[in-house]
Amino acid sequence: MFILPRLRRWIVFGKLALAVLFPVKLTSRQLKVYNTPPSPPDNSFVRGKTATINNNSNGNNNNNGRSQIIRHPPPIWSYKLIEELLLARMQACISLGNYMRNSDSQETAFLVGQGGRVPDVVA
Secondary structure (H helix, E strand, O other), X not given: OOHHHHHHHHHHHHHHHHHHHOOOXXXXXXXXXXHOOOOOOOOOOOOOOEEEEOOOOOOOOOOOOEEEEOOOOOOOOHHHHHHHHHHHHHHHHXXXXXXXXXXXXXXXXXXXXXXXXXXXXXX
C-alpha cells in the first residue's frame, strides 16, 4: 500500500539526479513543440489521430476532403525537460512575487493576513 508512493518518489529522484548529473541543453526548435499548444481539431466531436482536411477553393462540397495523419513530435526523455521546467517555475515565482509585492489588491492583503508570505526574490 505504501510501496507505490515511495516508488514514485524514487523515480522522480532518479530523474532529477539524471538531470543534474547529465545536463542537456535543448534547442529552441526542440522546445517549441512543447511550448505551443496543439491546434484544435476541425470537429470537436472527432477525437481520433486523423483529421479531415477540406481543400475546397471554389466553395463546392464534392467530398474533396481527405484524411491526414496528425504527426506528434518525437518524444524527449523527461530528465531532459526538467531543467527547462525548473527554470520556468523559478521565473513564474519571481513574476508572482513581483506582482504581489507591487499590487495593493485585497487578495494579497488577505493572504498576508492569513499568514501567507510574498516571495522575496527579485530579478
